Amino acid sequence: MRSLRHSIIRAGLEALYFSGAHHVLRSIFGGAGTIFMLHHVRPARGDAFQPNRHLEVTPEFLRVTLTHIRDLDVDLVSLDEAHRRLSTGDLSRRFVCFTFDDGYRDNRDHALPIMREFDAPFTVYVAGDFASGHGRLWWIALERVIAGSDVIAAPIGGSEAHIDASTAEAKRAAFARLHEWLRGMPTDIEVANAMSDLCRRHKVDEAAIAPELCMPWPELAEFARDPLVTIGAHTMSHCNLAHATAENAEREMAMSRSIIQSKLGLPADHLAYPYGDRNAAAARDFAIAAKAGFKTAVTTRPGMIFAENAEHLMALPRLSLNGNYQDERLLSVLTSGAATAVWNGFRRVDAA
Numbered sequence: 001m002r003s004l005r006h007s008i009i010r011a012g013l014e015a016l017y018f019s020g021a022h023h024v025l026r027s028i029f030g031g032a033g034t035i036f037m038l039h040h041v042r043p044a045r046g047d048a049f050q051p052n053r054h055l056e057v058t059p060e061f062l063r064v065t066l067t068h069i070r071d072l073d074v075d076l077v078s079l080d081e082a083h084r085r086l087s088t089g090d091l092s093r094r095f096v097c098f099t100f101d102d103g104y105r106d107n108r109d110h111a112l113p114i115m116r117e118f119d120a121p122f123t124v125y126v127a128g129d130f131a132s133g134h135g136r137l138w139w140i141a142l143e144r145v146i147a148g149s150d151v152i153a154a155p156i157g158g159s160e161a162h163i164d165a166s167t168a169e170a171k172r173a174a175f176a177r178l179h180e181w182l183r184g185m186p187t188d189i190e191v192a193n194a195m196s197d198l199c200r201r202h203k204v205d206e207a208a209i210a211p212e213l214c215m216p217w218p219e220l221a222e223f224a225r226d227p228l229v230t231i232g233a234h235t236m237s238h239c240n241l242a243h244a245t246a247e248n249a250e251r252e253m254a255m256s257r258s259i260i261q262s263k264l265g266l267p268a269d270h271l272a273y274p275y276g277d278r279n280a281a282a283a284r285d286f287a288i289a290a291k292a293g294f295k296t297a298v299t300t301r302p303g304m305i306f307a308e309n310a311e312h313l314m315a316l317p318r319l320s321l322n323g324n325y326q327d328e329r330l331l332s333v334l335t336s337g338a339a340t341a342v343w344n345g346f347r348r349v350d351a352a
């Protein structure tokens with residue numbers, strides 16, 4: 001299903017590209033600006049099974065993207081500057097922001113040198129527990145469980161399922177099924193327990209993942225000294241806020257802000273909701289983020305930024321730089337806003 005959906009999206013992007021419709025739509029839907037969303041930036045791997053590949057782009061593709069953006073004659077700005085422009089109505093020039101979620105070490109090792117080439121400011125959203133070395137990156141744990149086993153045993157629907165994972169194709173199907181099973185659980189504690197159980201059965205060291213992939217506080221302190229870097233908040237436990245009580249959602253947001261302030265001595269005025277789709281962050285969470293005092297908060301809902309978004313600074317859409325579509329030709333479609341306009345049924349603002 002996953003790859004089918006990807007090929008439909010790709011076909012849609014290519015149809016827009018080849019029809020030239022994005023040139024017509026650009027003036028209408030290009031908007032005031034764009035906030036790009038990235039996760040990992042690192043060299044491509046050759047493995048046939050890479051279920052989280054949508055969360056990574058290569059350094060080369062990041063450079064191609066930045067070159068494309070420079071050619072568009074738009075301003076590459078920090079989130080503070082985007083916030084200033086939106087809140088004062090200073091939208092005479094289009095702007096682009098770059099944001100990276102989760103605080104991966106490859107952001108420093110592979111993205112930072114390229115961002116410096118283009119003098120491009122960017123924000124890295126840090127989950128407090130990841131930086132403290134004890135967070136749970138369950139989607140990566142799941143990839144490792146499936147990568148290392150031919151059969152996955154999991155208690156799905158009250159009985160023990162034995163899922164084939166003997167080929168790359170079977171592994172992709174197993175990942176899709178188990179990912180859906182986990183995302184469907186009512187609380188994050190259940191996800192964590194189910195994942196720990198899978199890791200134990202399949203001998204994956206779940207606790208090693210955050211320290212392996214994420215910058216700890218001392219590295220973040222060094223990284224954050226670069227004038228191009230803004231550190232944003234991403235909750236403490238990388239929880240699905242929609243599954244949290246209002247009290248816990250408030251605590252997750254406020255604590256992730258204050259731990260950045262205390263560990264790094266820096267303000268954390270910008271927030272990214274973990275997962276960030278409409279099943280993970282909605283109106284209640286936008287109100288909590290506003291009350292917590294953030295200047296902006298970003299979702300993973302696809303879209304460009306319009307002047308109207310100034311009224312919805314706690315629900316800003318982003319444009320995913322998705323590792324499955326690392327194709328230079330498609331960038332002009334994405335940055336025209338045509339693709340997200342089509343995805344959003346031509347609504348300009350989606351903040352409900």
Ligand SMILES: [Zn+2]
Binds near residue numbers: 275
């Ligand atoms: Zn995240």
